[in-house]
Amino acid sequence: MNHYDNRYADPSSYRERRSDLIGPPPPVGPPAIGGYGRGGPVPYGGPPPAYGRGGGSAPPAGAGNFNGYPPFEPPVGRFDIGRGGGRTANGHVGVGDRRVGSVGRGGAGGRGFDLGRGGGRLGTSRDGGVRRDLDNIALPKQDFGNLVHFEKNFYVETPSVRAMSEHEAVAYRTRREIMVEGHDIPKPIRMFHEANFPDYCLEVIAKLGFVEPTAIQAQGWPMALKGRDLIGIAETGSGKTLAYLLPALVHVSAQPRLGHGEGPIVLVLAPTRELAVQIQEEAVKFASRANIRSTCIYGGAPKGPQIRDLKRGVEIVIATPGRLIDMLEAQHTNLRRVTYLVLDEADRMLDMGFEPQIRKIVAQIRPDRQTLYWSATWPREVETLARQFLRNAYKVIIGSPYLKANQSIAQVVEVVTEVEKYNRLIKLLKEAMDGSRILIFMETKKGCDQVTRQLRIDGWPALSIHGDKSQAERDWVLAEFKTGRSPIMTATDVAARGLDVKDIKCVINYDFPSSLEDYVHRIGRTGRAGAKGTAFTFLTHSNAKFARDLVKILQEAGQVVSPALSALARSAGSALGGSGGNFRTRGRGGGYGNRALISGSNVIPLGGRRPW
C-alpha cells in the first residue's frame, strides 16, 4: 500500500532516481489566438514554417489574396508520405528497411510474421485491401504464465474525504448527477488536493486555471486510482482526458523504471490521429514535470522519430491502432510492460471498423492490467463487447444514462431539402461570422470538398479536413482553424470526436450524421468546459428516421422543438428500432473517396469579395 504514500511524501525522489533519463520533447506552445477580425485585413505571414518550402512567400497576385487569406500552400517536404520514407528532409533514411519479414523471436508461440504488406496479397485496391491486411497481421502470442505482481492501487483517502459520511457522498453524487455501479465504490473527492496527486499536478492544474474537479473527475479519479477497471461516461467537454491522464501518471510513477528494450507502461488508444496528438499535448503538460516521457504513435507521419522515441523508452504511448500494430509487428516496441490501458472514445473504438484491431492489441497486454473506457456516448450493445476486456469494473455515468447532449449547447434543427442547404448555410454564416470559429460537418469527403470549393469561390475563408487528405494538410488545416486564420472548417466525422478547439461558437450539421451518437459528438465540438455554443442541423426527409430520437435529445437538453421537426418525427419511426440497432450494423462502403491531390490544389483561391 504505501508505496505511493511514500512517493507522495517525497515527490522528488523518483525524479532523482530517474535523472539519467532524457525528458520528453517540450510541450507544444498554444497557438496565437487572433489574426482574424471582422473589420481589418488579416495578417498572414506565409505558409506555416513547419511545412513551408520557401517560407513567407507572398501569396500570388489576384483574387486569392483579397481577403488576406492565403491561397493554399502545399505542405510538402517534411512529410513526404507514401514514397518510401527515405527522402524526408531530416534524413530518416531507410525507415522501411527493417519492417516485415524480420524473424520472430524463437520463443513460445507462433510468430506469424510472414504477412508482408508489399505483396498486397489481399487485393490491391487502396481502400479495402489495406484494412484486410491490417486485420490479418498476426502478432506474436504473449505468454502471461508467470507474471510478477505489480502495484496498481494508489488510492489514499485524505482526512477530509474520510470524514465525508456515506450520506454526504450520496448527496454529492445526487447534486452533481453522478451515477455509479460496482463493488466497493470510493467516495467522490470535492477538491483537487483530495485526489492525492503529486504536487506538480496540482501546480499545472492551478496554472491552467481550473477551480473545481468536474463531476467525472470527482468520482472517476478515486475509482481509477484504486487500480480498478472503469467505464466512464460523461458529456463532451467535461474533462475526461485529465480524468484518466492524472491517475496514469501516478500509476507510472509507482512502477519499476523501464529497462532496456521495454515498451510503455501506459497505453492510450484513440480513433483519430488529431485526437491522439491532442491527448499527447495534454499529457506532456503534466508528464514532463515528472520526467515521465510520452509519445504519440500515429499514421501519416514519418516513422523514424516515432521509432526513435519507442526505442529510447517511453512510459506513456498514445496511439491510433493501425500505426501501433505496425510498430508491434516490426518489433519497434512491445506491450509487455503495459499495465494501464485506456480506450478513449471507447464506443467508437469497439465498433466494426476498429474492433479487430483492438482485439489484436489487447491480446498483447497482460490480463491483470487496469483497463479504462471513456466516452460521451455508450450504446447498450457496446457494453457486452466491452466487458470482454474488463474485470470487476466500476461504471460511472454523469447525467442521464441515455444518449444526451451537452446542456450548454443551443440546438437548432431546420427541416430543409437538399437543394436549399447551400443558401441556408450562407445565411447562417452571414449571421454567425463574428470572429470565432465555425465548424461544418458533411457526410462525405467529396461533399466536403465540393462545399468548401464553392464557399471559397464565394469568398468565404473555409478549409476542409478529411481522411483523404495527407496528414500534413490535415495538420495545417487544423492549425489554420485553431488560430483563426481560417475561421471556417468543413469536416467529415474525422473531426467529430474529442477535438478541443477554443472558441468554436457554432457547429453546423450540413448533412445529418449516420448515428445519433455521432450527432452528440459533433455538436460537442462547441460548448466546451462550460462555455456556450450553438449547433445548427439541417435535416432532410431522407433523415426522417432520426427525427424522433433527435426530438428526445433536444427535449432532454431543454431545447425548443420546432413544429417542422415534430411533424417529421411523427411521420417516421425510430432510428434506434428496438434497442439501438444502428450500432455495428453498417458495413464499409468500399472505394468511395477521391484521393486529395498532393498539391492541395483542391483548395482554391478565395473569391474576390468579402461576403459578410
Place this chain on the structure above:
DNA sequence: AAAAAAT
C-alpha cells in the same frame, strides 16, 4: 451508402 485506422 460513409468515415476512420498502416504504407
